[in-house]
Amino acid sequence: MFDFDVVAGETVRNILDGRRPEVIGIVGDAYRSHEAGESLNPDSYFLRFPEKPDSRIIALPAYLGADVQLAGIKWIASFPRNTRAGKPRASAVLILNDYETGYPVACLEAANISAARTAASAAVAATALRPGGFAGTRVAIVGGGVIARNICDYLHAAGAAPDAYVVHDLHRESGEALVEHLRGTQPASASFTDDLGTALGSETVVFATTALEPYVTAPFKPGQVVLNVSLRDLAPEVVLSAQNILDDVDHCLKADTSPHLAEQLTRSRDFVTGTLAGVLNGAVSVNADQPVVFSPFGLGVLDLAVGAYVLTQAREQGSAIQIPNFFGETRRW
Known part of the structure; x- marks a missing residue:
């Protein structure tokens, strides 16, 4: 229960690039689950900067039931001025939490996940x-x-x-x-x-x-x-x-x-x-x-659905990076 994995961007990209039809199906299913009330998708939260009106960092919390049973949050930055230096506009991480205990189970590079779920x-x-x-x-x-x-x-x-x-x-x-x-x-x-x-x-x-x-x-x-x-x-x-x-x-x-x-x-x-x-x-x-x-405003439940799939694939192929002793305490006493 105290396992914690990191999935790097290269791994995320490789998994998603080879499985686009599967991702399309996952996103369609997530929409249906959301419509059926099997999710929680509260408002996104925007961190804005007065001196950079075109830039923002957004928090998208969500929970997806059905076959996923995970909560989590995507923290995604959009800084359009990056493109002037040839850098991508967006960067992101996705934290996934176990629904039973609330403990985080993984951190995934999520700019690729966000782009994939948007495109799907x-x-x-x-x-x-x-x-x-x-x-x-x-x-x-x-x-x-x-x-x-x-x-x-x-x-x-x-x-x-x-x-x-x-x-x-x-x-x-x-x-x-x-x-x-x-x-x-x-x-x-x-x-x-x-x-x-x-x-x-x-x-x-x-x-x-x-x-x-x-x-x-x-x-x-x-x-x-x-x-x-x-x-x-x-x-x-x-x-x-x-x-x-x-x-x-x-x-x-x-x-x-x-x-x-x-x-x-x-x-x-x-x-x-x-x-x-x-x-x-x-x-x-x-x-x-x-x-x-x-x-499409962009729903956090889609990030959870795609992120959960990526985590499963990364663990199965051995490309998830395990972080031992990530949690400082694992017993109350």
């Missing part, structure tokens, strides 16, 4: 909201960072096979890097465009930016699927003109996300069509008469 969430949504498949369509990626790269990898693992990708990023070098990644990993053609409008005309549009406020003001067209992963790119009017699928309604309607701005504008939640779990369970449906926007 996007893949689950994309395939659920475009059940007819992606043949004959284009996928646009707005933002060319780590999350965007992971989303593309997970879309591929989910069987989403568009004819072409088009990438847009204000930082052309990042966008071109993603294009090269796509050309080396997927059969679809890939190209960069510096024209946002060209990207926004695609049948599926993925937003993975660091935008702090909306800049997309034109409504999307019927049949378009929008994965609003970065949450703050869309003006509220764009949200109100679409069918809106959220990961969790209460969580997503806060912190000035695009759906939250829509709620503030209308003083209503009537624009919310339902949750992704509702779509997966068949309780919520969308139609082709309006565009569909999926907005």
Whole structure:
């Protein structure tokens, strides 16, 4: 009961990169468990810095029952200025706690876990909201960072096979890097465009930016699927003109996300069509008469589900690092 393991980033990445279809299934199951009330997912807590308004460190506590039976917390920093020095924007750790005793059992490098669960969430949504498949369509990626790269990898693992990708990023070098990644990993053609409008005309549009406020003001067209992963790119009017699928309604309607701005504008939640779990369970449906926007706030239960899987795999393959005598006292007396 007093075992404590550390799982390093390289191990996490190797496990996840080789098991993307399994991770997609884990994330889908976690959504269903959350919808069924088998989890606790309190509000995230934001540590902000007055002199760095674009930077924050977020605590995401959660508990996931079902087959996981773990509590835990992800502590994730987002410092966009890191990218100017060629460093990743985000860094994170995940602490997992045993549900029976409350004792922590492991610490995992979690930037890779966070990116994987975010990308798997996007893949689950994309395939659920475009059940007819992606043949004959284009996928646009707005933002060319780590999350965007992971989303593309997970879309591929989910069987989403568009004819072409088009990438847009204000930082052309990042966008071109993603294009090269796509050309080396997927059969679809890939190209960069510096024209946002060209990207926004695609049948599926993925937003993975660091935008702090909306800049997309034109409504999307019927049949378009929008994965609003970065949450703050869309003006509220764009949200109100679409069918809106959220990961969790209460969580997503806060912190000035695009759906939250829509709620503030209308003083209503009537624009919310339902949750992704509702779509997966068949309780919520969308139609082709309006565009569909999926907005995932990002749930800590997803980190727990993916983290628990990584820990199990690391222990089985002997790559978890055991820390002897981590706890100073193991008896009351």
